[in-house]
Amino acid sequence: MTGTVLGVTGQRVVSDDEVTRAGCHFFLRHGTITMDDLAAAMCVSRATLYRVTHGRDRLLGDVLWRLAERMLAEAVRRRTCDGVDGALEVTQRFTGWLRADESFRRFIATEPDVAARILLTYAGGVTGRVVTAQQEIFKEVGLDNASADLAYLYVRIIESALYSELVSGHSADLGVAERAARTLLLTGC
Template identity: 55%
Template structure:
């Protein structure tokens, strides 16, 4: 009796499929995703290891697109450029209906994926923010000394504003968050 061949799928294809699925459904159902990719659930897990990790990859891919667009549309430089990029990114996150629906429907999963190594989103956002700070340091009026520390603190402030309802059940004031973020940048 012939042995059935195993269908192979790349991690990139799974993330792409996961992005499409997430944008349509505001979640990731691993069985339905495996079916849509024409692979078994076991093959899907072999490629991505866990739902949290795949959610992290999907959320980061979607956030990275927003961040790239925000950077490209930013006209200011230095501290003002960093803040402008953040404002543009925050608007994109607030307008992302599937993402907001996911936060409401699966708050514990969202917190785990966004803020812990399980999803890996936070670490990637900090690295991206460090890159933004490096680019902004090209402005001779501002040169941060501790890029790693500044990026980490800055991201935590922005996360506190973007995910205030998830973290403590109430909306944050963007103006207060921006003042705190500015203070971090100016203290560098």
């Protein structure tokens, strides 16, 4: 049973997907995830929750990605341009929503070290997913020649401003990052 863990006798069976969904709801309400409180809300033991998730960092990465994936899909759906302008339009809409999201802002403010680890390293599982999604967005807008390396650099440019407070301790101008990303796309595609 891949993705499903049987709890100790008397406890219910929970899947990785169930935990991620519950984690999303918990995160949206609290701006974080505490394993004890999530386990209680799901009526499972903390040990069962850890067996399913393999740890809080992995669960946070899965939750943040699932929430971001929904926002990205909606930003792509609302896109009105193609090419470089289309890619940047999706990015602007997504980053605007992300910056406005109260639970996300609370998480970054209260747990900056955890947020940096989850969002900015491959260990968090988010970066690879974002780069892959960005490649798909490039294809969607007609930038078929965009490589994985180009998508990685594009994402890192945007993240450098989006998460500048985590990295440098002060906010950066997202407009500067968008201009740099535009230049990268115009020269790299």
